[in-house]
Structures are given as C-alpha cells and as structure tokens.
Amino acid sequence: MATTSTQPVFIAFQDNNDTRPIIDAIMADNPNAKLNEMPALVKIDCPGRLVVRRDTISELAGREFDLREIYINLISLAGEVDETDEEFVLEWKTS
C-alpha cells in the first residue's frame, strides 16, 4: 500500500565504516532518495516513504545483519516508523 504523500521523510546516520553498507543499501532500495553529507553525518531524504531492508544490508556487509544494529549509529529520523525483522520503514501517510 503505497503512500500518496510526497512530504520528505529522512534518516540520518553517523558517517563511519559501520554505516557504509547501510547507507549504500538505502540508496539502492530507494530510487528517489537524496544523500546529504555534512561533517561526520549523512542525512538521507526521500519523498513520502523510505525503506531500510535487512537483506540488502546483509548482502552489502557480507554477513547476516540484525536490523536493530542500525540503532548504534542512527542519529535521527522523520516519519512514522514501522519496524519488523526484515524492514524498517519511515512513511508519511497523508500528503
């Protein structure tokens, strides 16, 4: 059920070696995402909805990734969160 909202959601991580596969996975899974780099942090903005997928991160990290590991380097987010074992979704419901 795709949202019709185009309001920006965002997720921000520390810019470090642990987050490289996470950031790459998000950019691969969200074609409309925009990467904003600032000193020491990375902010990814995306209209309406952004998904973080466990599978993609595991693939890029070369190991089984527990999605909750993102907490360690997470800085901030905007959007309503829905988290399962496989996906961490940020979404605005209304435009």
Added chain:
Amino acid sequence: MAADGNMKPAKKLSLKENYAMLTRGLDWEPTYQKKEDIFRMIDFEGIKIHDWDKWEDPFRLTMDAYWKYQGEKERKLYAIIDAFQQGNGQFNVTDARYLQALKIFLTGIVELEYASHRGFCMLGREFPGAGPRIAAQMQSIDELRHCTTQIHAISHYSKYFEGMANFPEQFDRVWYLSIPKSFFEDACTSGPFEFIVAISFAFEYVLTNLAFMPWMSGAAFNGDMSTVSFGFSAQSDEARHMTLGIEVIKFLLEQDPANVALVQKWIDKWFWRGYRLLALLATMMDYVLPKRVMSWGEAWTIYYEENGGALFADLARYGIKPPKYADVTIKEKGRVSHEMWSVFYANRDAVNFSTWLPSEEEMAWFSEKYPDTFDKYYRPRFEHWRQLEKEGKPFTCKCLPQLCQVCQWPCLYTEPDDATEFLHRETEYKGETFHFCSDGCKDIFADEPEKYVHAWLPVNQIYQGNCFLPGVDPTAPDFNPLVEALKYMGLKPGVDGGLLKDSIDAQRWEQWTSRPANIHEGAYTDFVRKTTNG
C-alpha cells in the same frame, strides 16, 4: 518437562511477538488495590484514555536488545573519548572560542538531560499502560546516560581550562541559565500527559534535531571528536525518543476526540517554549562556533519549515494544526542569533563564558547568509561596538535587563514585523504587572497565571537583594547587589565572562598551543608571535 535429546529448540519469537510478551504478558491487573490509587496523576489533566492496549511502540525494543545495543554504544563512545584524551584533543579544536561553546553546552544542555531523566522516571511510574511505562523507563535510563557521558567527556577539558568545574552551581544560579532550567521545571511540574507532549513531541521530535544534527556536525567540523561522539551517541537514543513523541500524539488523538483541543494547546505552548529555549542554540551556532556548518536561518528552514512542515501535514488528518506563532519563528529566523549575541556581549561580565565581536570575515558570512537583515540592522551595531573597543571603552550594559515572566529571556527581541522596534508585552494580574518577550509567552501566562506568577526571575531577585552568599549584610552602607550577585552566581571576574581577549582561557590557549585564541583576530599574546616570527 522431561529431558529429551531430540527436542527441537523453541521457535524464535518474531520481534512483534517478543515485544508483545514484554508489554502485555508481563503486566498484571491489580486485585487488592484500586487502579486509581496506584496511578493517581492520570486523570486531572482531562485526557481520556479508553484502552491502553492500543498503544503501539513502533520501535518494539526488548530488554535483551536494549542492554546489548546500549552497551555497544558505550564501548564505541569510550574508545573515541580515550583516543581523544590520549591525543591531547583538547588542543586540536579550532580556537579558544570553541571552549566557550562547551561551557554553554555543559551548563545549559547537560543539566537538561538530568532534568529529563527525572521527568521520565515519573512517567515510568505514572502511566497505567505497560507499553508506554516501559518506553518511559528506558528513556529515563537513556537520559541519565546522556547526562553522565556528557559530564565525563567535558570533564577532560576542565583539567586544562577554567570555568567548567562549578557547572551545577552555575546552572542553579547564573541568571540566563534560568532559561533552560525553568523550561524543564515547567515541564516536570505539569501533569504526565502534558510532560510527554512537551518533551517527547514538541521538544524532542520537532526541535532537537537542530541541536544534535547541525550543532554536533559543527563540533566535528571544529575538531572536537569527543563532543560529537557523545552528541551522536545520545542522539542515537533520540531517534527512539522522537518516535515515542509521535506515537504519544497519535495515541492521544485516536483515543478520544476530546483530547484534540488539549493536545493542540500543549503543542502551541511547548513549541513556543522550546523555540525560545533554542535561541541559545541559534546564538551558539552562528556566533560561538569558530567554523560553521550552516547558519541558524538555514537550519530552521530545513528542520522546522521542511521537516516540521511534513510532520504537521501528516497530523492534519487528526485535526491538529501547525503550532501557533510558527509564522513568528520564520519571521525571526534572520534575527534571533544577532539579537541574543548582542544581549550576551552587552552583559558579558555576568555570564559564564567570554564573548567577542564578529570579525570582518564573519560579518561577510552573515551578510551572505542573512541578506535581508544583517547589513541593515546588525552590522552597524557591531561596527560601532568594535570602534568603541578600539577606543578602549567597550560597550557594556550598566543595568540588568527586564526578563520575560515565562521564558525568562531578556525582553530584547524585536517586533515580528519591525526589527527596529523592541517587542514588549505586559499584562495585569491581581494588581501586579507582568512582562513578556512575545505574544507567545503572554498567551502561555494568560492560560495559567497562577503557575507563572511564581516564576523565580533572577534579575528581580538580584535587585531585591536575594542573591548573595551567607554572611553578606545587605543593610551595610557599601552593599552592592550586583557585585554580590556575581559572587552568588559563582562568576569570577577575569575567569568567567568578559572579553575573550582578556580571558585566562585565551592566554593559556596561546601559551599551550602557540595558536591564536581567535583565528580571525591574530595573536592576543606574545606566545604566538614568538613561534610565528621565528
């Protein structure tokens, strides 16, 4: 169960099942005490909750994961702090002005982490629902972690530089620190629902990105790996706290339509309270950080107008409107930092950090970032003050400013539609006159005058002679309330406050690093010239 070598291990629970066991399965219904006797604070505000089980925490954090990941965050943080200390990182920040930012952070923000810890302890006791109670308990532990790691990290600077050792005393007594102090005391003395709307939603969700994203990124940019690491480590918990904030709002609005008006009132109030508190941050971002990542005006555009705009567009389906006076914050975004830095400069002998005037380079940056306001309103003032400094008679304010009864800032903001006119509002209540910095603060007073008439305003207390140390005789002929008040606040002339170029920090910085205390002004002492001139 009989031992059975062939027994399959129990199926691992999914995240949702695991969380449901924690927040539903472990709670119980009281049998020998009445529920209303156990949760006594939950009704008086007028919020109606019909079913606490409708509470859904999207983070679904379970205890095992909480301790595991928090432990990992601490190990990471201390690895960086150790490396920073072993590498003499305190001398690798941009210049001695950066140290002044740390003093404001330590006295103005770290103490709020502790206040927040106390507030969430209360919620962890008061909420009848197990889901929100657990979320509040975890947050209360997080906030204590933030407070202790921040004190610990900054204590390293205190081994080398002055003015940080007495931060708890200063937080209680230095006049401008009543701005952050009264903010959290106002929240902690509200009911539990107002507290959580105030802190989790209005403050953490809507406003703290400004503190922990551009400001912390700025700390990194100025070479302070220790501060940026505790900042980001704290902020990694903040994502969870913010989510709690938005869940609370949705939960309250979905439980009963009668909750909408109360929630809107609290959003209006606490957005304005939080915004006024952040004027301190605006000043730090634009004036105190020696190298800047973005201006306050740009940060407000991104984090409030764009991201906050998306949030309030989403909440419109519940009948929630953007906060009252949000338009004023946008009108003020090109002005607050300049106006409040002027206040600090003019009152620099009574604050716990030293001040300076913006350099030519910095004023050029302001002209570019604030094209509609800086050259027109503020550049002439700073150029005039620079001239006075050159003539050896720097401008100082000879009397203390009138404070706002609600936010406790000096009433020295300007009219939303006229930056040349000071903004001043007042009201009569029971035969007394009360003063305000804005319509936002005046409205907050009008809604709860009996609460705010009790505000402890430092300036009023100083002039009434209530701020002096034991043993001082206010009836003595040479009693000077201002001098005694400085002692009471724990401020020592030449050590705390004053002009940076005269400060002990600047002198030691140049002596120990051979680099200028203010990179834009050249050396203040011979320690730098000696090495640079060979």
